[in-house]
Amino acid sequence: MSVYSIDVFMPVLILIALTVGVVLGGHFLSVFLAPKKSSKFQTTPYECGELPVGMAWSMFNVRFYVVGLIFIIFDVESVLMFPVVSVFKSFNDMGRGGLALIEVLIFMLILISGMAYCWRKGDLDWVKSYKRKQVE
Amino acid sequence: MFLTVLFFLSATLTIASGIMVVVVRNLMHSCMALLGCFIGVAGLYVTLGANFIAAVQFMVYVGGVIILMLFAIMLTGNKPEEKVGSFLLPAMGNRRTLTWGLITALVFFLSVGKILLGMFGIGLGKKTAPTDPSLFESTVDEIGTLLLTDHVLAFEMSSVLLLGALIGAAIIARPETSKEK
């Protein structure tokens, strides 16, 4: 097991600071150099020349949500796979590859069965909702 | 040195955005404050030498917060919660919930504070932290090994849990099909 110093995370912090600096610097420049003559029509949201009706923030079709929910689960599953998969090789080198393989396969099988269920039931389809009646 | 800087930055970010989550009325802004809070906690994990957990935190919660925001804006239309009474903190709901929230918080604060004070009393001198606090051991391989050996049951069970959550979420969220036969 390798020992490291916390200093290895310095570049991350430096890059964040640098990027924030770049963005703020860009704004600073544009504050000085850009014209400021905003009019009422200039600041309306673009809607092909019409005045916008109502707020944009409103309901969307439910399929966006279902995709989101499936994503959360798959994201977590793939994240859990990372440490296991990264020691797979050393397990294999130690001659315990069979154990690791079986465990990984069981894990993936359960994951895949969930995916197969969603597929079978049509949750992965995007256009199916035309056929469905929206519940009042 | 860098450890201290990172710790204070992360702690400030965590607590400040945690307070924002409570105080802000706009749900979108609450979600963003929550994201800041999670990133701060990820920074704290880094100062604890748990960089894998920090990255997991980042990855899972950034995705999760996108979904939360999606729901927040779509289901509320971004209307701020209605203001009841005149409180310092506008998001605090009505008088009754605020009271209960504060009482619970107070009780919890006192009990945990008591425990913490007790811990200071016995002293945390027995800790096994390494001599140089800015040196850490890489934990990824060890986590992987433990997941495949000691904690294999938890590992497999978590996949069952996620399967249940996936199917449950899909079933609950699915729009009802028209009963045509």
Add this chain to the structure above:
Amino acid sequence: MGLAPYLIISMILFILGIVVMMARKNIIAILLGIELILNASALNFVAYSRFLTNNIDGHIFSLFIIVVAAAEAAVGLAIVIRFFQVRKSIHIDEAVWLNDEV
């Protein structure tokens, strides 16, 4: 850094989570509170694992806490959608179907 600062931060997060859960009326905001609470506990596990023990079981524990939090968020949000489809609102006071008096 000793153990105590981490515990205090985690306690503050926990309390903020409880306040959010108790005080806010929006179901999604309540979910945010739950996430805060779960995060506070995960932070505790890692802190203890660093300062009080020689193993990293605490890391594994907080890994699973994150997993459970994600699963909880998915199911919770699914319930929120369903609730919204039925009630056209995500105000927690609307969820009183099991109450005789309404």
Add this chain to the structure above:
Amino acid sequence: MNGGLIPYLSGFDWFNQTIKSTSAFLSFDTTSLLSFLIYAVFASLLVFLVLMPIGGLGTYAERKISADLQARIGPNRVGPYGILQFLADGIKMVLKEDIVPVGADRFVFYLAPLLAMVGVFMTVAVLPLSSGLTMVHLDIGVFYLLAVSSLVGIAVFLGGYAPNSKWSLLGGMRGASQIISYEIPVVISVLAIVLLSGGMSFDVLVGSQGGLPHRWFLFHNPFTFLAFFVYFVGALAEANRAPFDLPEAESELVSGYHTEYTGMRFAFFALAEYVEVFVLCAVAAALFLGGYNVPGELLKDHPLGQLLQLGAFFTKTLILYYVVIWVRWTLPRIRVDQLMTICWKYLTPIALFNLVGCALWMYCFDGKSIVSLLFESGVGAASGGH
């Protein structure tokens, strides 16, 4: 976490001498301070001399290559062959008025470009430019990169949400669902490579490949060959590149999530997008195409070898960059339902299949590549024949 800039420099005497003398002079251990300074200088160089020109030249290359593909000339006025066009564009962006639409969520409106920039620029901390000139080889290298770059998804969604414009919101919603969906096949394809190399650090990932194509992971086995294409398609979608540029589809959504952004803010979104394409190409080069490995390991321990490695890395990455632009100007945009079908019904199952296949391959053949297996069997057959 062996490797990276500071460990590389500490292989030189002058560096250790400097640390010693400054420590003696300032009477405390200056390793941290010096490494901070070195990281800061290197990061600034990287950001200002590599990433920003790459972002800028990306726009130039895009226009020039599209012009080539459509038998036009493209930008040719500013500088030789119009190569300074991006500077002119940048100056123009600075001089444009900064408009915030009425009814916008101002705080989020300001924050979204910043998040996009931070999410992309944080990734270069682990980008394996060469064995010594990488800033740091974190032990969670590629995982860190994937985690950090998912901030771009939030930036896209917030950029669509903030201006309270319907076009923007449509683009933002599409962007959010597209970016999060395609993260799954990308991550799982990366998992297959992590499995074969046995570590998440770019040090290990690149180090377990070789300079010549037969030792690249691309040709390691049939599954990784597939995984490369899954990764590449997913990366195109993650960076909102055509044919997956639905979040910013000009012909249907005006300009998608950055419809309402003007001036510098728009410039930051564009810069983040082009740099993200570069980063994703770099990851593809590092994971599948041997990264910075030079054929024959020429000059491996010599400082000049670092230049060769940089050359190898940039060659592979820029070729992939060219392919990305080429794809954009060749393929028509796909529909939203096709987008989701490709992700969930093709790429994700294929990626899972690849992962299982790689695990089986690892177990059955001890992680040897198909070339070495064929070679061995050839040698075995030859020796058996005698």
